[in-house]
Amino acid sequence: MADLQSQDYIRRSATTLTPPAARNYEQQVAKLIDVTRCIGCKACQSACMEWNNLRPEVGYFEGSYENPMDLGPEVWTLMRFNEWENEKGDLEWLIRKDGCMHCEDPGCLKACPAPGAIVQYANGIVDFVSDACIGCGYCVKGCPFNIPRISQTDHKSYKCTLCSDRVSVGLEPACVKTCPTGAIMFGTKSDMTDWAQERIKDLKSRGFENAGLYDPPGVSGTHVMYVLHHADKPSIYSDLPEQPHISDFVSFWKGLIKPVALAGLAFTALAGFFHWITVGPNDVQPEDEAEAERLLRSAEKPR
Amino acid sequence: MNLSRRGFIKLTGTSLAASSVGALGFGYTGEALAAAVRPYKLAAATETRNTCTYCSVACGILIYSMGDRAKNARSNIIHIEGDPDHPVNRGTLCPKGAGLLDVVHAPTRLRAPRYRAPGSNAFKEVSWDFALDRIARLMKDDRDKNFIAKNAAGTTVNRWTSTGMLAASASSTETSYATWKVVRALGMVVFDNQARV
Numbered sequence: 001m002a003d004l005q006s007q008d009y010i011r012r013s014a015t016t017l018t019p020p021a022a023r024n025y026e027q028q029v030a031k032l033i034d035v036t037r038c039i040g041c042k043a044c045q046s047a048c049m050e051w052n053n054l055r056p057e058v059g060y061f062e063g064s065y066e067n068p069m070d071l072g073p074e075v076w077t078l079m080r081f082n083e084w085e086n087e088k089g090d091l092e093w094l095i096r097k098d099g100c101m102h103c104e105d106p107g108c109l110k111a112c113p114a115p116g117a118i119v120q121y122a123n124g125i126v127d128f129v130s131d132a133c134i135g136c137g138y139c140v141k142g143c144p145f146n147i148p149r150i151s152q153t154d155h156k157s158y159k160c161t162l163c164s165d166r167v168s169v170g171l172e173p174a175c176v177k178t179c180p181t182g183a184i185m186f187g188t189k190s191d192m193t194d195w196a197q198e199r200i201k202d203l204k205s206r207g208f209e210n211a212g213l214y215d216p217p218g219v220s221g222t223h224v225m226y227v228l229h230h231a232d233k234p235s236i237y238s239d240l241p242e243q244p245h246i247s248d249f250v251s252f253w254k255g256l257i258k259p260v261a262l263a264g265l266a267f268t269a270l271a272g273f274f275h276w277i278t279v280g281p282n283d284v285q286p287e288d289e290a291e292a293e294r295l296l297r298s299a300e301k302p303r
Numbered sequence: 304m305n306l307s308r309r310g311f312i313k314l315t316g317t318s319l320a321a322s323s324v325g326a327l328g329f330g331y332t333g334e335a336l337a338a339a340v341r342p343y344k345l346a347a348a349t350e351t352r353n354t355c356t357y358c359s360v361a362c363g364i365l366i367y368s369m370g371d372r373a374k375n376a377r378s379n380i381i382h383i384e385g386d387p388d389h390p391v392n393r394g395t396l397c398p399k400g401a402g403l404l405d406v407v408h409a410p411t412r413l414r415a416p417r418y419r420a421p422g423s424n425a426f427k428e429v430s431w432d433f434a435l436d437r438i439a440r441l442m443k444d445d446r447d448k449n450f451i452a453k454n455a456a457g458t459t460v461n462r463w464t465s466t467g468m469l470a471a472s473a474s475s476t477e478t479s480y481a482t483w484k485v486v487r488a489l490g491m492v493v494f495d496n497q498a499r500v
Contacts (some may be wrong), residue, residue: 046401
């Protein structure tokens with residue numbers, strides 16, 4: 001326990017107070033997924049399962065390169081394949097590594113009702129603390145990218161941890177290390193942004209005018225970013241959201257309604273207290289007893 | 304506990320009020336720092352350098368095993384990842400290499416030499432002594448029968464053309480040197496490497 005104190009929490013689910021962090025400077029980390037360099041080999045999927053000791057049940061071929069067909073409690077990253085016909089009528093095979101985006105403003109954390117089940121570290125990683133998870137599934141609804149999955153085995157929510165156990169000891173995530181083409185890079189957020197700009201310049205010089213970085217401002221940026229050849233239409237990359245943002249329902253429920261509801265609760269408690277000291281409890285009087293007796297008798301009378 | 308109806312309502316009301324106070328932010332926040340995610344599992348594991356068993360690219364791998372090789376501890380491989388100091392792959396691995404751990408622990412993995420006798424339809428497990436002796440015997444018999452010491456012109460050639468050797472490519476320079484010496488010393492000319500297959 002407490003061996004990851006070096007990664008101080010900056011946010012904690014269902015807690016209005018964030019524990020004070022004496023150490024106030026930490027580099028923000030980021031993973032950059034260069035979709036334009038990905039060959040879809042799935043080494044990242046393999047390395048993820050190996051490192052995290054995950055072995056989902058072997059499935060069946062569904063007629064797609066995607067395998068398995070969706071993320072799951074034991075599938076934290078997944079290559080999604082899409083065949084897209086461009087304006088010239090040429091086929092482009094768009095392969096995107098799907099998984100947690102580690103939002104700067106995480107919808108899952110905002111929606112979570114269990115104190116401390118979802119935390120955000122100073123370095124930007126959003127992590128699920130299974131110990132505190134109650135498996136309610138609010139994080140699934142709160143996530144703008146549809147990432148968390150509830151396990152049927154222990155009824156807790158799971159997703160990519162950005163290998164927080166590796167990052168905390170100074171290593172890169174397992175998927176980043178294994179990537180044979182260098183499509184997945186890891187470093188500080190500023191270094192990754194710089195590297196992305198270099199890549200985008202190169203792509204633009206080779207005819208991809210709309211090449212760009214996917215670091216959506218709707219969730220205040222992410223700690224997993226994509227370099228896309230067609231950044232103007234993210235949805236062609238297997239439904240990558242155009243403008244991801246935390247669901248209005250979550251903002252309404254957790255932002256507006258929660259304090260109002262708490263105030264209501266506090267008011268009710270206070271009103272009850274004042275009623276108790278001014279009017280007092282509702283005691284049974286001798287007249288009440290007599291009235292009850294009379295009613296009972298009249299009910300017993302044969303019709 | 305014997306609760307009256309009134310008592311039960313009182314108790315639930317108090318509990319609700321208490322949890323509301325917690326929700327208002329008066330909870331004990333100290334415990335937030337006590338919770339931790341998964342600890343780093345390789346902190347004291349033994350690291351061994353090796354070469355990937357799969358293709359001819361011969362990527363360097365790091366094999367992590369539990370135990371510090373103390374006399375009473377049996378090592379067991381718990382994790383395999385790419386070797387960042389290896390010039391071939393510089394830490395990367397393909398999906399097959401990244402899944403090597405499951406090759407190591409596969410129940411179907413070949414662990415001992417197996418032999419199918421002529422006329423038999425089943426393999427049976429044999430000892431290394433039996434296997435090596437039998438290979439040596441058959442090689443010697445074949446070489447004695449088919450060795451060509453001199454060609455038609457009478458020049459000494461020392462060729463053995465009826466047996467070939469297919470070497471692995473995932474081997475070090477030293478292993479390759481030794482393989483080459485053994486094969487050529489026997490006069491073998493049919494000699495190839497997995498890297499060309």
